[in-house]
Amino acid sequence: MAMKALRAYAQAKRPQMSPRGELKRKQILDAAAKVLARRGYASTQLLEIADEAGTQPGSLYYHFESREDLIEQVLQEGVRLSFERVRAVVDALGSGAAPLDRLKAALRAHLKFQLVESDYARAVSRSIGQVPGEMWKRVNARFRAYGRFFDDLIRAAMKSGELDARVDRGALRMLTIGAANYTPEWFRKDGSMNVDQLCDLLVRMFERGVRTPH
Amino acid sequence: MAMKALRAYAQAKRPQMSPRGELKRKQILDAAAKVLARRGYASTQLLEIADEAGTQPGSLYYHFESREDLIEQVLQEGVRLSFERVRAVVDALGSGAAPLDRLKAALRAHLKFQLVESDYARAVSRSIGQVPGEMWKRVNARFRAYGRFFDDLIRAAMKSGELDARVDRGALRMLTIGAANYTPEWFRKDGSMNVDQLCDLLVRMFERGVRTPH
DNA sequence: CGCCAAGTCTAATCCGATTTAGAATTAGAA
DNA sequence: TTCTAATTCTAAATCGGATTAGACTTGGCG
DSSP states (O other): OOHHHHHHHHHSOOSOOOHHHHHHHHHHHHHHHHHHHHHOTTTOOHHHHHHHHTSOGGGHHHHOSOHHHHHHHHHHHHHHHHHHHHHHHHHHHOTTSOHHHHHHHHHHHHHHIIIIIOHHHHHHHHHTTTSOHHHHHHHHHHHHHHHHHHHHHHHHHHHTTSBOTTSOHHHHHHHHHHHHHHGGGTOOTTSSSOHHHHHHHHHHHHHHHHBOOO | OOHHHHHHHHHSOOSOOOHHHHHHHHHHHHHHHHHHHHHOTTTOOHHHHHHHHTSOGGGHHHHOSOHHHHHHHHHHHHHHHHHHHHHHHHHHHOTTSOHHHHHHHHHHHHHHIIIIIOHHHHHHHHHTTTSOHHHHHHHHHHHHHHHHHHHHHHHHHHHTTSBOTTSOHHHHHHHHHHHHHHHHHHOOTTSSSOHHHHHHHHHHHHHHHHBOOO
C-alpha cells in the first residue's frame, strides 16, 4: 500500500479495524498517557512512548498521523474521562442531595481521579500551559465544558445559601482546581499521608473557607 | 582571545566586569526570565530570549556557558528573590505580630510577587515539573529552604492555637502553594477581579479553612 | 501451502534548535 | 588617533528528535 494512502487510512476512522491493530493502538495511547503524565507535553519524546508500548518510534506512525496527533488524542481522552467520572459521581448522589455535598463529591473525585486513578487525566494537568496554541484551543473547548459543570455546582451551592455568594465563582473554582492540579508535582504515595486524607483536607479547606458566615 | 579561554572567562566570577558587560548580562537574564515565565522551561528557545534582549542567539554564549546555565541562573534567582521578598514582608511585621498574621502576610506576598511582580518568580512556577533532574536537584535545594520557612510559620500558628494542629502541615503547605503557583496559568489582569482580591480569597480560604474550630 | 493485507522494523532523511568558530565592531585607555 | 581587550555578529557545524521510505514479518484465509 502506498504511503500517502496508508497515512490517510490510519487517520480515518475506518469501519472495521482488526482486533490486533485496535489493541496496539490502545497500548500506544496508554503508553503516551503514562509518559505525558510524568514528563508533560514539551518533554515527551516518541522514543519513550515507543519503549513503554514495546515498539519502535517509527511504528507509531502507522496508528497516528504525528506526535501532535497522538498527544492531542491523549489529552482529549483525559478531559473526557475526568468529566465522565466526576459527572457519574455527582449523578450517583441524586438531585436530592444538598448542592454543597454534590460539589464536595465532585471535588474529591476530580482530585483522586487525576492523582492516582488515570494517567490520561494526569497527562492533562501536567501539560496545561505547555500545549501549543492551536491544539490548546481544541482541547480547551472540551475543558471549558468541564469547568462550566463545576461552576454550575458552585452556583447551586450559593443559591442554596450554603456557600457565600459574594465570593467570585471563577477565582474560587480556579484556585481550588489549581491546588488539585498541582498535587501531581509533589504528592508521593509512599509518604505519611494517603490520598483520601489529602482529599479530605482539600474539601475541608474549600468548605469551611467559603461557607456562608453565620 | 582563544575560545576555550573565553568560555572559562565568561563562566568565572571575574573580579571586575566592565559596566557594559554587566549590563548586557542583566538584560539577558531579564529577557530569559520573561520568556521562561511565559513558555516554561521546555519550550523556551534561545532565539526568543535573544530577541527579547536585542541580540543574537550566538551572543548569549559570551555571557553564559550554555542554555542550561542561563536558565538555571534565572531559576536560582527566582527562588532567591521570592524568599527575600516574603521574608522581608514577614520581618516587617515584627515578631510581636500574631503568628497567623505573619503567615497570612507571607502567603499574600508569595502570590502577589510571583503573579505580577517578578518574571523570575513566575519563571520558577512555570518551570516546576519540567526541569531536568540534575538541575532541579540544585534549584530545589534552595527551594526547600523557602518551604521550610513557610512550614515554620505554619507550625508557629499551630503552636499559638490559631490553626488546627491536627492538620498535616506538609499537605496544607503544598495545597496552598499549589493554588498560588497555578494562578499564572489562568489569571488575567484585565479580568473583573484584581490581584488583591485574589490574594484576599486565597488567604480567606486558608484562614477559615484551617483555623481551630471553637 | 501460498497469498494478501495489516502491522512492524530498520535505516535513512529532515528539520529546528543549540552551539561553535572566527571575523567584525565597539569602547575606553594610552 | 591608535591600540587593545571586550563584546557582538554572522555563518556554519553539530546534535537530537520527528518523520519517512521501503523492506520485512505476521496472521488469517483460500
